Amino acid sequence: MIGCFGTARASAVALWLLVLWTPAIWALRTTSGSPCAGVCGTTTNTTSNEISCLDQAYNQTATGKKFEKCISCQLESDFHDANTGESDVNWGLYNLRYAFSTCVFGYPDSISNTSSPCPVTCDIIRTAVGEDIQEPSISNLDDWCDSPSFADNVVNDCELCYNYTTTQVYMANFLESIRYNCHFRTVTGKKFKIEPTRIFTQSLLPSSLSLTTPSSSSSNLNLGVVIAVPIVGFLLILCSLTICCFFFIRHRRKKARRTGQTGHHMYNNDSSNAQQAWAERQYAAGGYGYGFGMGFMDNDGRGQELAYGHSTSDQQYQQQYQEHFQGQAKSGFSHQVIEQPPSQSPVHSQILDPDQKRPQQWQ
Structure with missing residues (x-):
């Protein structure tokens, strides 16, 4: 009995030590049954342990590389659960919002020690970005977009501030990506419009305010068409002006010709009348006066x-x-x-x- 008790006690201590020294397995939230689960892991919640705040960490650390691979897979995936309405794109955008809130505002966990004036510039959107960040569900993933504090002018200033930094330009692209989806919601079962390679780069994304609403029926304009339309319009205006000038000059010439002919006839009539009057004066005047x-x-x-x-x-x-x-x-x-x-x-x-x-x- 004593031997059995000692063996059980030793096994419990060994198991406790194994749990204590085994590193915890963290993951990023994704759709159940998603093909991206192999990259992102299987978990019910995203944690700050999978977040990197510096640009170079996404190329040099395992945590950063894993985060980039997971988000890239989710944004390019069209997988969705028809029963719950969840999609990989929705959870990929949520993970970007979680990373931005953690690195910029330190919520829900502070993991960045970077000194920057940008958190002060972006402070107005803190409430909107952090809304339901710890209790995400398919019903509230996009509710934060309607928050009055998420103003476009503040978002522009925040993005511009991080674009001027040399270590956290990715944060500006994270913010622009989630704002784009607020203006142009991604249809369930469709891929995200912005390619991941444009997000994980130090080149700032263009503002979504300058874009038009994408539609399935509209096609992308060819660059040649965009260049040709103003040129054709200019040529049409030039041709119209040329035709107008031609007819105007022609009308003026006809009018001048008619006026000249009328004046010539009047001059001839006046001359004939003057000669006739002179002749009548010469032959009708009486006497032998001087001059007649x-x-x-x-x-x-x-x-x-x-x-x-x-x-x-x-x-x-x-x-x-x-x-x-x-x-x-x-x-x-x-x-x-x-x-x-x-x-x-x-x-x-x-x-x-x-x-x-x-x-x-x-x-």
């Missing part, structure tokens, strides 16, 4: 009048004038005289001039 013609006396002592004009009768008068001049050249008379026929002599009104004699007095 030329009065003189021939060798017989008879008075004659030569009127100005360009009509056919004037040409006849000039011809008579030349013939008369040739006939009187030998008589020594120095003035050329043209006698108007009585039937063609115009009737002139009397001009009151005391020095002028009437034609009847010359006859």
